[in-house]
Amino acid sequence: MSTSGGGEARPRGVRWLWPGSLAGRITLLLLGGLTLLHLGSMVVHERALHGAESGARLERLLGRLTTATATVANTPEASRDAAAHALSLPGIELHWDRVAPLPDIAPPIPLAEAATRLGPGARLGWDPKAEPGHRAVGGIPLEAGGWLVFSANWIGAPSDAPEGGNVLASMVAMTLGIALASALVVRWITHPLRRLADAADKIGRDLHTRPLPTDGPSEVQHAAAAFNAMQDRIRRLIEDRTETLASMSHDLRTPLSRLKLRAGFLPEGEDRERMEADIAEMEAMVGRTLDYIREGRDAEPTRHTDLAAILQTLASDAADVGHDVAYEGPARVVLPLRRLAAKRALSNLVENAITHGAPPVRLRVRDEGSRVVVEISDAGRGIPPADRDRALEPFVQLDAARGRGGSGLGLAIAARFAEASGGRLELNESRQGGLLACVILPRVQG
Template structure:
């Protein structure tokens, strides 16, 4: 069971979460302070109004005959406040509840007040005000108790949700705008690994962003010059080797037929193959070949037919047609290297399989040879790396590296795995579009 991850992975997500959390807490705190101050002021004003009404009603009722006092009290009742006149005190002379003590002191001396026993405590209060020996003015007020907590909680929750949604929307827009330079920097850094001639970053925005873009573009230029210098030196050296190799082959042709001559010609052929592989590796991704729709299935069938004509046991399982954007010559070179790797270092039969997985196209080339140990597979993809102990044959160590570089430049990947027959399975995964 995977553990729930509450902390976002992205910087934008973390900034958004901090903004929402911090502003929500600030809103809750300010709302609590505001509600307490508002309720305190409102409650005080209500008690003052009640005291004034009771005082005015007592002054109006006291001079009246006793028979008319109760009717006058009823006539002076207001919405939310019911008034009665009683000869005897309707409530015992006991201390008022703690929540009503302040109310009793504000109404006046001798006031008796308590919660209505017929209603829920905190919702309705009853009390009586002495009329100076002329009886008691009784009152019942539902609105001087605490307000409805359910309504307050609902209003507070609705306010908090509305505020959180507003902050979330604003935070997403603002944070995406703030972190856009970081995303551009990450995309540019990824593009350098695929193409050193990628367009430089735009040098605009805040001062820190402009400084980072300038430094990144300068770094890209230095890396490009360094790689180009070394690549040109290696390409020149590899190209210049062709002339002495051609002279050696010509001179070997004048030697009499013998075992030494055959070995010399084999060595020359191996050296020429190494030079050709080196040049292919250097050219990969730098030959400016355009990307065009190409039939990958036709390329596989052609390679399998050519290998079969040379006497190799090759099985090709591919649909009739799979077209996708490719650098056709580079794709053919990469697949040819994978096939040669299986033919030279593996054992028959060699299988070529092509699967269209929707958003990806998968090419699998497998053999029945000794394979490559899992611990050595990453090293096998490095250029000029030869696993003699694992594969049992020589070579330039560039076949898998050329295919891996092609996959990376095409936005795909090259994976090495164990084939069902026990040998090596090279899986080339290319994007569909």
């Protein structure tokens, strides 16, 4: 069993028979239902039509045979065959014979009613392989002697059914018409749902998107109104939390500056160095917190950004201070991004690899056409697979990977940047056994 996009388990063998989208399922149901309806109505219509036609043909045949029987019976025996031939018509060939044309056995079931109506003693049979006009053969005994023998087209119902080609052409034309009409109607019906799904997908990236139009069917109107209300509540909640954290982080800068100034007046020694180190760490934590809050909310415009140039700069800066960091990849990879946000996110990943990993640290970028993949790897202890999702959450510090302190926001900032750009951040194991951070970015952002 496998799970489709809508969470519905279906066997692999029939997955293609049942579309995953609502529009596809409605179209398939309409097409199937109307096709069966058309097929049933066509069968009923054809049977009624050809049944009536067969009945009319039989009535004409009986009328002609009644007239011919009376005429030939009153004709001298020597002229009876000529008289019968003279009464022949296209589709009905008549002649006179002294012997019966068929043995005296029961006629085929489809012709039993017709044989009964020909009169007592009449004989009737058929040969579907005979030439047209001679498939039904019968004879009527004359009181004057001999038999009025006739051959005619098939007078029953079975072979009067429409040709298979006509049925197939009718079905194909009907199916194409229904498919076109269904696609247009279903597309019109499900458009508000697609719009709602697109808005739900964007809500985590941009809380300031315009409210959804409340049009369409009543159910969709209620869903759009509820979604707009939910989006407004989420926006107010996040804005309140963001403003609170931003205010606290910003207000901490003032006492930190005073502490730093007072520490400068202390005599040189181990206590002063420890205090300055603690103050520097607190300043870094405040800065990281402000960066995390600022991510996606600083209204930075999207512009063409050279990721390769950013990674080369980060590698050079780290190498200049003695770290084993190098860039491996193409000289230029350009795509639309928020340049400062991209530099901040990638800088956090490089700093995370240097601080919590082990050399060598390698920066790579791959251009895969529809997307660009940035890889930052180290040879440290890495992060266990069970903890990788949790490591992307803000303010989470893992003992195994983050034993040297920190704010727990470096990976979270990079993850938020990737999500805001329409991509994602993945944590895997590098070839050296350390952590491999992959930032996957789409070429065209939604």
